[in-house]
Amino acid sequence: MPQDSEKKEQSLFRAPPIFEQERMLEAILFASAEPLTTIEMAERMPHGCDPAEAMVHLCRRYEGRGVRVVRVGDAWAIRTAPDLGYLMQRETIETRKLSRAAIETLAIIAYHQPVTRAEIEEIRGVSVSRGTVDQLLEMEWIRFGRRKMTPGRPVTFVVTQAFLDHFGLESARDLPGLKELRAAGLLENRPPPGLMPQIGEGGEDEDEAAPGQNELFED
Amino acid sequence: MPQDSEKKEQSLFRAPPIFEQERMLEAILFASAEPLTTIEMAERMPHGCDPAEAMVHLCRRYEGRGVRVVRVGDAWAIRTAPDLGYLMQRETIETRKLSRAAIETLAIIAYHQPVTRAEIEEIRGVSVSRGTVDQLLEMEWIRFGRRKMTPGRPVTFVVTQAFLDHFGLESARDLPGLKELRAAGLLENRPPPGLMPQIGEGGEDEDEAAPGQNELFED
């Protein structure tokens, strides 16, 4: 406690040296199982600290080590090096086996986000059961995105930071094969040329020319 | 996964180099839910590894870092460096309205300083709880003034610079008098005119003239 206020008072005058900030980041990131944004880290560090700069140093320090600093969306986390995964078999938590429908739905959401339920159904050619979406929501791999500005204003789904964390992705842009799929036009929402059998109950937003993935990657 | 079996096969022939063992230890200790003994670590590592030796390297590597390898009984764990413990706390600040008793006590101190507890009680007409005064002292809105040169030499209370800062006052003399309060409509219980003596100037004008008020602001 006394140290606490002392540190903070000191910080009113000058930020701690960068190596000290790096130590702080290291301590904060090690202590957390969840990824932390630089903003969250800055909140816990003395005033005047620049976590972004210190992070560069920290990442470098852990290059090639048994654990490493990884980027997860706009957050950071320390994770074990993938090549050492075999040593940790005992730590493996038996994850619930995902159904094929759930896996496919997840992939469609990841690659087409933000995507409506009707769009998922069109791609899979089958209606998406409530349970599948609920399971993915519960696992916190997907969440609701913005509503589409189309008739009925349907909700959309997008993937979460936990999804990126789980699959070791820095961002949804790093999804494997994304560029190729886009180049092949397979991420376009191509309206069916009429008379095609329509799937599911939510046929109302099928005809829209959705911007799809592009929306996500513009920024 | 192919890497997995490859590693294991390789290990049948020779132990991994020590820096590789150090990486392994680092990953294992990081991911473990509990401190591990060198025997437990050896069990998880490829044959021929020497966790005790690798541990010496690992401990050295973390010297002076934000986290460090510590001994817990006969086991090992990674822990936050003790001097950074304060980063593991997060203050949540909750703003609460000051109690009526505290506000009244504070007001009396501000208008009558330096004032003794007995004087406060006399003005408020009720006894002042220890907790109320302690709270105001803790908030650093009041502090002890000089002792009164009266029998018993009671301590007095005065308001602090923090008090003035909080209320945006340059000095306690800027506090409005009763007449001004009344003009501002702050005295809701206006006594019927004619029936009451003009106490407006009464008490508090005396106080303003009191030498006490100046005392605080001399320094």
Add this chain to the structure above:
Amino acid sequence: MVEDDFENVSGAARIAERLAAESLIVDVDGFEGPLDLLLTLSRTQKVDLRKISVLDLARQYLAFVEQAKALRLELAADYLVMAAWLAFLKSRLLLPPDPAEDGPSGEDMAAHLAFQLERLQAMRDCAARLMARDRLGRDVFSRGIPEDVARVRRVRYSATLLDLMQGYARIRTRDEFRPFVMDRDAIFTMEQALERMRGMIGFAGTWTDILSYLPDGFTTDPMRRRSATASTFAASLELVKEGRVEIRQSETFAPIELRRKD
């Protein structure tokens, strides 16, 4: 129609196809809808999905549906809807285009179906690649002993200058109030008025202004006069209630008069 399609297939191939279709049918519950079934059927063509023959695929699908009917299997409605559409598509693809007919051409529809199949296959591949990645909790691990951030709750008390001044005003004005006590010597009570009037009422044979009943010493000082007027008026009403007098007022603010009731 189905039989026609099989004519140009060799006998052995036909048997193989039928067997394949049967094995698919046994498994019909395993399909995730008609598109999934079409995708599975398309694999028998052993070509790139981009080069697939939609016409052949339509034939295969329709054969499958025929087979299911022959085996008296209940197919879900969407399989039958797809069958109807594919039959339509097939006819569009086989017949020369009718210039009078609107709507998409058979080629457009076939192209879209091929696109749908390719897209579904692509998503399946993506799903597989995703699941094969180094995954948290399986290949990559997070901190085993996360240190919880201790929440230190600090309460900050606040007060405004207004609170302070109102508080002070409250204390200082508290003393100013004493219990309200009537200044008795300025008061002529109703009881007094009633007693006084009872003694005099017998003489009021004619209408008399009630103000003439005000006692001495209560007529000049405004406060005393006000008190006596009020009590005399109240006493008059009391006497009316008792049936002893009558009371009248010719108009608003005119003198109130009373006289004995006989």
